[in-house]
């Protein structure tokens with residue numbers, strides 16, 4: 330395992346489904362959900378019910394410089410997507426503060442090589458997603474953010490390895506430095 334794109338292949342695919350995006354209110358936060366998906370090793374980002382060019386442009390821009398081809402779909406029917414994912418043998422994980430603790434379920438989730446669909450909401454998440462997910466998972470039982478919940482969940486799923494790798498086709502690579510900014514162009 331030597332590159333970021335290979336991580337999601339452990340599970341065939343790891344996709345993130347973002348529910349309830351409101352373009353006026355959620356532009357930045359949905360963009361951050363998309364960027365965290367890519368940077369933390371997921372290989373698909375799905376926007377339910379709507380398209381938003383700003384979100385797509387940010388993903389394209391990040392991938393152009395820093396590599397990685399994340400699958401992007403928008404205006405998707407979330408419920409149909411979940412049903413199809415399950416019919417195809419995939420697992421569905423809904424991130425919610427009301428779920429079972431991530432520490433208690435992550436070993437079981439990560440030991441199964443099925444493709445994973447990780448759901449994050451914006452405001453209220455419909456009952457359907459609680460009922461049709463294989464796991465409802467809490468990252469602590471405090472209300473916080475879909476960005477934080479997703480980052481921590483992916484980090485646990487990939488056991489921290491996503492922080493060690495770059496994408497193979499990256500144009501730029503950061504040379505870690507104590508101070509300043511060192512970037513290598515490849």
Ligand code: SAM
Nearest residue numbers: 424425426449450467468469471473474475478
């Ligand atoms: N009360 C909402 C709920 O159902 O969790 C909080 C909405 S929060 C603004 C938006 C999203 O952040 C939620 O749909 C969930 O995906 C995620 N989230 C927030 N806190 C979480 C937590 N403690 N554990 C897991 N996910 C969380």
